[in-house]
Amino acid sequence: MKKGSYLYFKRRLKNFISKIFAYLMTSVSLFFLGWLLFSLITYGSSHFNLSLFMETTPPPGMEGGLLNAILGSLMMVGLAVLMGTPIAVVVAVYLTEYGSPGYFASMLKYVNDILLSAPSIILGLFIYQIYVLRYGSFSGWAGVLALSLIVFPIVVRASENVLTLIPDHLKEAAAALGTPKWKTIIFLILPISRTGIVTGAVLAFARVSGETAPLLFTALNNQFMNLDLNKPMASLPVVIFQFAMSPYDDWHKIAWSGALFLTLIVLTLNVCVRLIFRQKIILH
Amino acid sequence: MGDVAEKTERILKRNSIIDTIFLRVSLIISIGVFGVCIALFAVLVQGSFLSIETFGFSFLFHSDWNPVTQNFGGLSAIYGTLVTSFLALLLGVPIAFGTSYFITELAPSWLKTPLTILIELLAIIPSIILGMWGLFVFAPSLGVDIESWLNNALSSKFLIGNLFRGSHVGINILTAGFILALMIIPFITSIFKDAFDLVPKMIKESAYGLGATTWEVVWHVVLPYTKRQVIGGIMLGLGRALGETMAVAFVIGNAHSFTISLLMPGSTISSVLANEFTEAVGDLYSSSLLYLALILSIISSIILGISQWLLRGFKKKRNK
Numbered sequence: 001m002k003k004g005s006y007l008y009f010k011r012r013l014k015n016f017i018s019k020i021f022a023y024l025m026t027s028v029s030l031f032f033l034g035w036l037l038f039s040l041i042t043y044g045s046s047h048f049n050l051s052l053f054m055e056t057t058p059p060p061g062m063e064g065g066l067l068n069a070i071l072g073s074l075m076m077v078g079l080a081v082l083m084g085t086p087i088a089v090v091v092a093v094y095l096t097e098y099g100s101p102g103y104f105a106s107m108l109k110y111v112n113d114i115l116l117s118a119p120s121i122i123l124g125l126f127i128y129q130i131y132v133l134r135y136g137s138f139s140g141w142a143g144v145l146a147l148s149l150i151v152f153p154i155v156v157r158a159s160e161n162v163l164t165l166i167p168d169h170l171k172e173a174a175a176a177l178g179t180p181k182w183k184t185i186i187f188l189i190l191p192i193s194r195t196g197i198v199t200g201a202v203l204a205f206a207r208v209s210g211e212t213a214p215l216l217f218t219a220l221n222n223q224f225m226n227l228d229l230n231k232p233m234a235s236l237p238v239v240i241f242q243f244a245m246s247p248y249d250d251w252h253k254i255a256w257s258g259a260l261f262l263t264l265i266v267l268t269l270n271v272c273v274r275l276i277f278r279q280k281i282i283l284h
Numbered sequence: 285m286g287d288v289a290e291k292t293e294r295i296l297k298r299n300s301i302i303d304t305i306f307l308r309v310s311l312i313i314s315i316g317v318f319g320v321c322i323a324l325f326a327v328l329v330q331g332s333f334l335s336i337e338t339f340g341f342s343f344l345f346h347s348d349w350n351p352v353t354q355n356f357g358g359l360s361a362i363y364g365t366l367v368t369s370f371l372a373l374l375l376g377v378p379i380a381f382g383t384s385y386f387i388t389e390l391a392p393s394w395l396k397t398p399l400t401i402l403i404e405l406l407a408i409i410p411s412i413i414l415g416m417w418g419l420f421v422f423a424p425s426l427g428v429d430i431e432s433w434l435n436n437a438l439s440s441k442f443l444i445g446n447l448f449r450g451s452h453v454g455i456n457i458l459t460a461g462f463i464l465a466l467m468i469i470p471f472i473t474s475i476f477k478d479a480f481d482l483v484p485k486m487i488k489e490s491a492y493g494l495g496a497t498t499w500e501v502v503w504h505v506v507l508p509y510t511k512r513q514v515i516g517g518i519m520l521g522l523g524r525a526l527g528e529t530m531a532v533a534f535v536i537g538n539a540h541s542f543t544i545s546l547l548m549p550g551s552t553i554s555s556v557l558a559n560e561f562t563e564a565v566g567d568l569y570s571s572s573l574l575y576l577a578l579i580l581s582i583i584s585s586i587i588l589g590i591s592q593w594l595l596r597g598f599k600k601k602r603n604k
Binding site for chain 2: 180
């Protein structure tokens with residue numbers, strides 16, 4: 001009896017300790033993440049005003065904003081999503097409609113999964129080697145290419161998820177009516193999964209707008225207003241990087257505001273996707 | 285009559301041609317994806333060929349990094365990459381496990397969804413924000429405190445003391461490990477949480493019915509059931525940490541001298557690339573940087589390959 005109650009006590013104690021551990025660890029992770037958001041808001045709001053969106057990046061010691069960086073990011077990210085999404089949808093259609101239980105399709109899924117979490121700086125290097133070196137200068141297009149390599153696997157995954165959800169009997173009904181496969185794809189499968197594909201594209205947009213590493217060797221940076229994609233182009237994350245690493249105090253302030261703005265955009269897009277489309281975020 | 289048959293035949297023929305075009309085009313594009321992956325490696329190998337020829341495998345084992353004498357070795361960057369990622373896992377995995385244990389087993393049900401959403405949103409905060417926060421906020425305050433404490437407490441100890449010698453100004457390998465841990469915590473937590481949620485209620489309730497405590501259910505039922513996904517999630521976090529550039533580049537200090545100490549500035553492969561690639565002068569210099577990139581992509585694709593293999597099937601179940 002005594003031994004039994006000792007054992008019981010030991011088990012209770014272990015359970016108690018494990019719970020304390022769980023509470024502790026949860027508070028640790030929430031503490032750090034709360035601290036992060038808190039300092040983002042306190043430091044970022046000091047310069048978060050209209051001139052941030054109206055003026056271009058200043059030389060040190062001058063007033064200015066991030067207009068050229070925001071526009072550059074918008075153009076490059078937007079084009080990357082526009083370029084990556086159609087190709088990704090075609091691949092997703094191949095995966096689910098043509099290749100599905102085959103060897104090639106499962107290899108393709110595997111490669112796509114690896115691309116999805118591949119180090120983004122390597123993708124930037126790749127574009128540098130095949131595009132920037134060939135054309136002899138950094139350019140917005142190179143940035144677009146590098147970013148679309150990141151957009152692509154995200155949209156493939158998102159579209160594949162929705163395409164596999166389409167019930168077989170719908171396709172069978174179409175086939176029974178004698179509909180050729182291409183008509184089934186264009187008039188049945190794609191319209192049904194449109195929402196999911198759009199969701200994937202929006203998520204990819206949010207993810208890519210925070211990417212810095214692939215732009216370092218491709219779009220580089222530009223201190224001036226530039227909307228020509230054949231020239232080096234500023235982007236929000238790269239400017240934040242440059243400004244934060246600089247020794248100038250007023251640059252730091254702009255970098256913080258830019259960081260706050262970037263985080264707000266990324267979080268808002270994801271929250272919207274969650275609320276409107278009820279879709280889970282694709283993390284891996 | 286014959287007219288109709290002819291028309292039908294024409295339509296059928298046309299449809300089958302379009303069908304073939306559809307199949308071919310999508311197949312070609314899909315093969316193109318493979319092509320891009322192979323080209324990625326080919327370009328890296330081709331670019332680093334000069335460096336491989338010059339230094340061979342000894343590149344991996346020495347740490348001279350001297351653009352003037354054109355002598356390059358990757359040891360300090362490789363060491364930095366592995367150590368920061370390992371530190372990130374060491375700190376991040378227990379925290380992620382504790383948090384997901386809390387969310388799935390202990391939290392009241394009204395708290396579960398908001399917590400899950402919060403964690404998932406935090407996982408998508410751009411890493412440059414984390415790096416910047418590490419440089420301006422974390423390193424000067426808590427980072428310095430922790431490091432001076434570690435330095436005082438451990439630097440005189442035998443063997444492990446070597447890890448904790450150095451200045452404690454907050455810009456070093458240890459801080460980079462902290463920031464990486466912070467980056468992968470929400471990420472690993474959400475994988476763990478999704479995995480734990482997949483354990484059938486029936487199994488868990490049977491264990492509770494036999495009188496098991498919450499901890500025993502987690503340790504003897506949930507963890508064995510989700511072993512594959514848990515390890516896969518950890519590996520995926522490792523893959524992330526290995527390739528991360530921005531969270532590290534701010535706080536690691538970018539020093540090429542090799543030290544074993546965690547309290548000294550160091551470098552990782554990706555931070556070296558980010559800082560030096562556009563300024564690299566000379567073929568051998570940029571070729572050596574590409575050699576480092578090749579090493580990084582080999583390591584991370586192996587790790588990611590294993591993790592995707594472990595997580596196979598899990599994603600399908602979760603998405604249903």
